[in-house]
Amino acid sequence: MTSETTPVAPRLTSLSHGGGCGCKIAPGVLSALLAKSSLPPMVFPDLLVGSETADDAAVYRLDDRQAIVATTDFFMPIVDDPRDFGRIAATNALSDLYAMGARPLMALAIVGMPINVLPHETIAKILEGGESICREAGIPLAGGHSIDSVEPIYGLVGIGVVDPAHLKRNATAQAGDVLVLGKPLGVGILSAALKKNELDAAGYAAMIRATTQLNRPGTELARLGGVHALTDVTGFGLLGHTLELARGAGLTARIDSDALRWLPGVQALAARGVVTGASGRNWASYGDAVDGKVEGDATLRALLTDPQTSGGLLAACAPEAVDEVLALFARDGFGEAAVVGRMEAGAARVLVD
Structure with missing residues (x-):
């Protein structure tokens, strides 16, 4: 008589070399890769936003009142719960639409899974998680594409619409603007703690709440005349995405480190060295454009370069x-939104107070 045991499914995070937006290619490397194209640029008058800037999505004008906003985002698992992984990846992808001021219309799924390694029930839960977020956003998950891959990958193509008059870019901040951040920071550090089995249930719950909260305010923020620029904080960390605002506008961005909000336990974990490898890669890519307290404080540097998966909106708005x-x-339920800095005349860089 023989007995059979059901094979234990591997942890999702054990199958990926990096998780969430920490998978992003470092900004310096990405810039070098994009610069290698030898093809001459083509001009499309109705392409309002393309790859020439580091904006959050592409925008193509249909007429004077409508423009299509298109983005894609996908990554390897940041958590082990498959449904949570799908929810986080979908929320993160749709965030780029909200960051342009768009209203989402529909999404397509991007699926790469190790079919012979993960139970099919696990894969189905990932897909269900993504679909649940699309339903929450009020849009159809209208199709997609799947492949058999070595590492699990999931994400969305997001399609939205915006009135060109309300389009918000990350390159249009003005001197004197105040910087408002919609979500607390520290997702990458909590994910690193999870991978090391050092994240408690409360910390996990806080991370899931933050990463599955749709950045819906972006659509309405775009209609406010006092909001001049908008982006979301993701894989390049707060410093990296703030630097994009500064470079786009040709201004200095000043961050008040004491005003920043953090997910529970993040600062203590960072002080113990629980950080992601992506944090160091981020600093190596843009640290020469950052001055202030962050230079002599390794913990603060790790916190501010921490890759945020499905992070908060960062708005540059007039003081009034x-x-x-x-x-x-x-x-809209973003009770920890806070003023975290300002834009001022000066060289395109970030100063941390």
Whole structure:
């Protein structure tokens, strides 16, 4: 008489060399790769936003009142729960639409799975998680593409629409603008702790709440005349995405490190050295354009370069619009939105106070 045991499914995070937006190619490497194209540029008058800047999505004008916004985002697992992985990846992908001020219309799934390694039930839960977020956003998951891959990969193509008059870019901040961040920071550090089995249930719950909260305020923020620029904080960390704002506008961005909000336990974990490899790669790519407290404080540097998966919106707005911006965030459930800095005249760099 023989007995058979059901094989134990591997942890999702054990199958990936990096997780979430920490999988991103470092900004310096990415810039070098894109610069190697020998093809001459083509001009498309109705392409309002393309690859010439580091913006969050492409925008193509259909007429004076409508433009299509298109983006894609996918990555390897940041958590082991398959449904949570699908939810996080879908929320993160749709964030780029909200960061342009767009209203999502539909999504397509991007699926790469090790079919002979993961139970099919696990893969089905990943897909279900992504679909649940699309339903929450009020859009159809209308199709997609799948392959058999070595590492599990999931994400979405997001399609949205925006009035060109309300389009918000990451390159249009103005001197004197206040910087408002919609979500607390520290997702990458919590994910590193999870992989090391050092994240408790409360920390995990906080990470899931943050990473599955749709950045819906972006659509309404875009309609406010006092909001001049908008982006979301993801794989390049707060410093990297703030630097994109500074470079796009030709201004200095000043971050008030004491005003930043953190997910529970993040600062203590960072002080113990629980950080991601992507944090170091981020600093190596853009650290020469950052000054201030971060230079002599390794823990603060790790916190501010920490890759954020499905991070918060970062809005540059006129001082007189701050109360309205914070109220809009609060109304949509972003109670930890806070003023974290300002834009001022000066060289295109970031100063950390």
